[in-house]
Structure formats: structure tokens, C-alpha cells
Amino acid sequence: MRLVTYRATVEAASRLGVLADDLVIDVERLGARAGVALPDRMLDFIDLGPVALAELRALLEESKARWPVGGALPLPNVKLLAPIPRPRKNIFGIGLNYIDHVAESAAALDTSPELPKQPVIFSKPPTTVIGPDEPILHKADITQQLDWEVELGAIIGVTARRVPRQAALKHVFGYTVLIDMSARDNRRAGQWIYSKGQDSYAPMGPCIVTADEIPDPQTLDLWLTVNGVEKQRSNTSHMLFKVDELVSDISQGITLEPGDIIATGTPEGVGAGRTPQEWVWPGDVIACEVAGIGRLRHPVVAG
DSSP states (O other), X not given: OEEEEEESSSSSOOEEEEEETTEEEEHHHHHHHTTXXXXXXXXHHHHHTHHHHHHHHHHHHHTTTOOOTTSEEEGGGSEEEOSSSSOSSXXXXXXXXXXXXXHHHHHHHOOOSSOOSSOEEEEEOGGGEEOTTOXXXXXXXXXXOEXXXXXXXXXXXXXXXXXXXXXXXXXEEEXXXXXXXXXXXXXXTTBOHHHHOSTTOEEEEEEEEEGGGOSOGGGOEEEXXXXXXXXXXXXXXXXXXXXXXXXXXXXXXXXXXXXXXXXXXXXXXXXXXXXXOOOOOTTOEEEEEETTTEEEEEEEEEO
């Protein structure tokens, strides 16, 4: 299933939907018609666990072409938001998780040229999150080196505490697309949170694809363009630490809870690694895709 958070109108409250062809089906209203209590918020739905997923799948199958009145809207007529507009906790970011990106970072950003022996973990606050088509803010008084990173995002569905690698993917609810924006000149004594944690620095969406539709997250192509020019293209098979390793590793010391988000790292092709280096500026447009999940497109504006 492809789950979204949407607004039917500019003034309307955000609601949980599921994509069916070119329609957004309102999950709460779909359940209400069948006498099944389903929530209208993504995090509340994730909290309900596998039972809610099974109920929603059954309702979708039963209701084909008989959608609830007012509960099925054409996709072009709604505004998609970030699937989780306000995460409960910081996003777990993973640095230096593609081999070629390790090399380009070492050359351009003074990081170690050695492949990490454990995942490199940082975080991005909830206020970094923006939804599809929303502007990325360029604060010229803070940064002159705003950079891009396309990433696969993994969403936790079942609490993970000290889980072994072989069981880790059972704790994943689904996957989304993320852009890890980075102000390269804002790293402070090796600490990355200010560089990567500013407002609008985590574009996310356009949906969450449930894990049953992506049984192997290490087979996905991903790419990013700036103003239509390709900058990154790779495949998640090139991750140093795979999704199951990341979930297992983090959970050894930090309990992962439903709705937690892991941004799994970016491949080579970032602006800092180019010769000469390239940065984005107001007026630029960043677009990206993770195959099987969807595309994002974001203008960069003066902040």
C-alpha cells in the first residue's frame, strides 16, 4: 500500500489517505463506512501495528469502485504533505554509507578515507521536515554551501530493542524518499546537527510504501537532479550498512519506536564532492526519486 498525508483544501486539516490508482482514499472514512475504527493520522495508524494494515487491505479490496462519499478524491486535486509531517523524535541520519561517497567526502570535507566499521549516526530535528513541492530555505546569512543528498528513508513500525539483524526488517513499517540537505560550512567541531538540522532540511514523501511491497530494500535505484541536470544516480545495493544492519545497530543502544525514521545515507555525486564544488541557490529546483516509491521536487528559496 501507498499511504499519504493530504489536505483536501488549503484550509482543511491534514488527513491519512491511501492511494488507489489516481485516487486518494480517506482511511478513516473508509473504515467508518464498514464500522471499523481507523485513525485519520499517519502516526496513529502506524501505532496500531500489523492488525490495522490487514484491516485496511481488506477494506480496500472490498470497496473497489464503491468508495465512501466524499472519501475518494482525485490525486491532482489534493495537497500532499510529508507522510509524517511532524515526527515525534529526531530523524536518525546515517553518514558515509555508500563507498564512493566515503571517498568524495574524504577529499572534499576532511572526513576519514577509511570505510566506517560501524554506522555513522547523526540526527535531524522534526522541524526539518517539509512535504512535496514545499520550498527549501536558503539562509544566505548562515550558509554559502547548501548541498543535496537523496536517500531512502525507513519507517519503524514495531518497537525495536536490541534486535538481531536477521529479525530487523520485521520491525520496518515502510519506506519513503528523503533529501538530506546539508549546509557544509555549518559543521561545528565535527558535529553535524546544525549543518543538517536547519528548518526545511528534510524534504520527505510523497508517500510511505508499506514494507510488504518492498521485500528487499537493497535493490532500489535512486537519483537526484538540480535544474534538470543529473547529479546523483546509484542503487541501494551499494550501501555499506544495509537497512537491516542499521535497524539492528541503532536498536542495541537506542530503542526504535513506531514512527521513527532512519535516513539511510546518500551515494556519490553531492555538490561538495564536485570539481569545482557546486551548491544550490535561490531559484534552483531539486528533484529526486527512489524507484518504487516516488519522486520529490523542491524549489530553493531565500530564507
